[in-house]
Structures are given as C-alpha cells and as structure tokens.
Amino acid sequence: IKRIGVLTSGGDAPGMNAAIRATVRAGFYYNLEMYGIYRGYEGMIGNEIKKLETKHIYHVLERGGTFLKSARSEEFKTAEGRKKAYENLTKHGIDALVIIGGDGSLTGAHLFYNEYGIPSIGIPGTIDNDLAGTDLTIGFDTACNTAIQAIDKIRDTATSHDRLFFVEVMGRDAGFIAINAGIGSAAAATLIPEKKMPIERLVERLKARTAQMKQSNIVIVAEGGKSGGAVEIADKIKKQLPYYDIKVTILGHLQRGGAPSALDRVLASKLGVAAVEGLIQGKYDVMAGIINNKIVYTPIAKAIVGHKDVDEDDFRVAKILST
Numbered sequence: 592i593k594r595i596g597v598l599t600s601g602g603d604a605p606g607m608n609a610a611i612r613a614t615v616r617a618g619f620y621y622n623l624e625m626y627g628i629y630r631g632y633e634g635m636i637g638n639e640i641k642k643l644e645t646k647h648i649y650h651v652l653e654r655g656g657t658f659l660k661s662a663r664s665e666e667f668k669t670a671e672g673r674k675k676a677y678e679n680l681t682k683h684g685i686d687a688l689v690i691i692g693g694d695g696s697l698t699g700a701h702l703f704y705n706e707y708g709i710p711s712i713g714i715p716g717t718i719d720n721d722l723a724g725t726d727l728t729i730g731f732d733t734a735c736n737t738a739i740q741a742i743d744k745i746r747d748t749a750t751s752h753d754r755l756f757f758v759e760v761m762g763r764d765a766g767f768i769a770i771n772a773g774i775g776s777a778a779a780a781t782l783i784p785e786k787k788m789p790i791e792r793l794v795e796r797l798k799a800r801t802a803q804m805k806q807s808n809i810v811i812v813a814e815g816g817k818s819g820g821a822v823e824i825a826d827k828i829k830k831q832l833p834y835y836d837i838k839v840t841i842l843g844h845l846q847r848g849g850a851p852s853a854l855d856r857v858l859a860s861k862l863g864v865a866a867v868e869g870l871i872q873g874k875y876d877v878m879a880g881i882i883n884n885k886i887v888y889t890p891i892a893k894a895i896v897g898h899k900d901v902d903e904d905d906f907r908v909a910k911i912l913s914t
C-alpha cells in the first residue's frame with residue numbers, strides 16, 4: 592500500500608475530524624501518501640480528490656462536522672456510479688481506502704471491496720451507535736451530552752410551568768441516544784424502537800407521577816419509535832391527560848453538531864491509527880472498533896448485519912429510575 596484515500600460518508604458525527612486527522616497522521620508516520628476524498632462517495636464519483644498535507648489537519652481534531660464534508664450518495668448505489676468511482680481512484684493511484692461512516696456507508700464499502708478488491712477498512716462514525724463490532728461509535732457520546740444539556744434546559748421551563756414535555760431525539764431506528772438521554776436526564780419515561788410501550792402504560796405512569804406531585808415530566812421519544820414520533824405520541828395522549836399543558840421539542844440536527852467530547856476525540860484518534868495499521872497488516876473489508884478497551888477488527892458484513900440493540904439492563908435501569 593502506498594496511497595490511502597480517506598472519506599467521511601452519511602450523516603456527519605462529532606469526532607469525524609479527529610478520525611480523519613488520526614488516519615492522516617498515522618499514514619504519514621508509516622510513510623504513506625494520504626488523499627482526501629471530499630463529500631464521501633459523491634466526491635469519489637465526481638473526482639473531488641486532493642492530496643492531503645499536514646496543513647490540512649491543523650486544528651481539526653477539536654472541531655465538529657467533517658472538513659472533508661459528507662453526503663448520502665444515491666449514485667454510488669448503482670454499478671455505473673461505483674465504476675466511475677473506481678476509475679477516479681485509479682487515476683490518482685489510490686490503492687487503499689479508509690471509510691468513516693455509519694451502516695449505509697460501510698455497506699457501500701463492503702460492496703465496493705467485493706467488486707473491485709481495493710483494500711479498505713471502515714471506522715464507525717455515527718451518532719446512532721447502532722453498529723456491532725464496537726462498544727461505541729464516534730459521535731455518540733457527544734450527541735448524548737448535547738441531548739442531555741438541552742433536556743436540562745427544557746426541564747427548567749417545564750418545572751416553572753408544571754408542564755409535560757415530549758422530547759424527540761435522533762437515532763434512526765435505534766434507541767441508544769434515547770435510553771442514555773433518558774437515564775442521564777431523569778426522564779419520566781423513555782420510548783425506544785426496541786421495546787413496545789403501550790400508550791395506556793405511559794398514561795398510567797404519568798398519572799402516577801402526578802399523584803406523587805412530581806414537579807415536571809419529561810418523556811424522551813426516540814425518532815424511530817414504533818408508536819410514532821414525539822408529535823404523534825403527544826397527540827395520542829392529550830385527551831387522556833387533560834390537566835396537563837403538553838409541549839413537544841424535537842432536538843433534531845442539534846445533536847449532530849458541536850465540538851467532540853473527550854471520549855469521542857480519544858476514540859476517533861485510536862480508531863484512525865488502528866485503521867491505517869490494519870491496512871498495513873492486510874486486514875481488508877473490516878471495521879476497526881474498540882471492545883472492552885481493545886482494538887478489534889470485525890468483518891464489515893458482520894458489523895452492519897449484527898445491528899446492536901439497546902441493552903436489556905439499560906432499559907431496566909431507565910425503568911427503575913423513572914417510577
């Protein structure tokens with residue numbers, strides 16, 4: 592391997608810059624040439640590829656977003672798009688790839704490796720934390736911190752007005768951000784896609800809390816919940832709790848921005864180095880992750896298919912603490 596191309600793809604996540612920096616620095620350490628592929632697979636198809644130098648990675652570790660930019664590419668899903676992408680890599684003499692992204696981006700990497708055989712390795716970068724093969728994905732910790740800080744602020748106003756708030760958090764079809772935000776912000780209930788909570792049970796719980804004179808009630812709703820998002824749940828529940836003034840807040844893309852937490856910076860830095868070392872050691876079509884504080888390389892096919900579910904214990908803790 593002589594020339595590694597690095598890209599970020601899919602939804603951005605705080606810590607992606609730190610992962611790019613670590614990948615590039617590790618590449619330089621091992622005397623490799625490093626190329627930035629801008630806007631993910633879109634840029635691979637559109638030939639937005641530039642040689643990276645040390646100056647490109649100054650002061651990026653601490654910044655949110657991704658300086659390489661990101662995109663969700665429809666064209667890369669087509670054989671024609673992937674062919675164009677491969678031709679561009681060949682033009683630049685890129686003989687290996689580091690792909691930083693979530694399950695969609697790693698699915699693309701797996702497909703591309705199987706078609707063209709270009710040595711490639713994935714780094715889990717998504718706020719959703721829904722990849723197997725790593726305890727945490729880059730961006731998840733920062734997103735949880737952001738959500739919890741926002742919910743603390745909502746609690747101030749909820750308490751002042753004795754209001755019931757439904758706060759919707761991201762996570763696509765996974766409840767990791769929701770369950771952590773729920774535990775970390777003393778939510779009255781947390782609704783996650785992995786567990787069905789009948790509306791009647793939620794109503795009972797909120798009624799019980801009213802009887803206990805709880806000053807404020809915050810219900811966390813994961814966006815991919817089976818009974819709908821925060822707006823739908825609030826609507827369904829309104830009639831059964833007429834004495835409550837109900838409000839809804841959707842945290843949305845706020846959760847994707849901001850400076851990465853210490854944990855995300857360190858995780859991203861370790862995985863950037865692990866990705867380059869993995870390629871050098873001939874570990875291809877795998878994702879670098881950390882399990883029990885040890886670097887592990889999991890076949891991408893397993894990391895994306897083995898979609899993690901929220902831990903039963905976490906769900907139990909959230910339940911115990913909200914009753």
Ligand code: F6P
Pocket residue numbers: 602663693717718719761762763814847
């Ligand atoms: O995968 C990250 C994520 O932020 C999900 O939590 C969310 O469902 C989705 O991306 C939003 O995607 P977009 O920014 O394309 O609307």
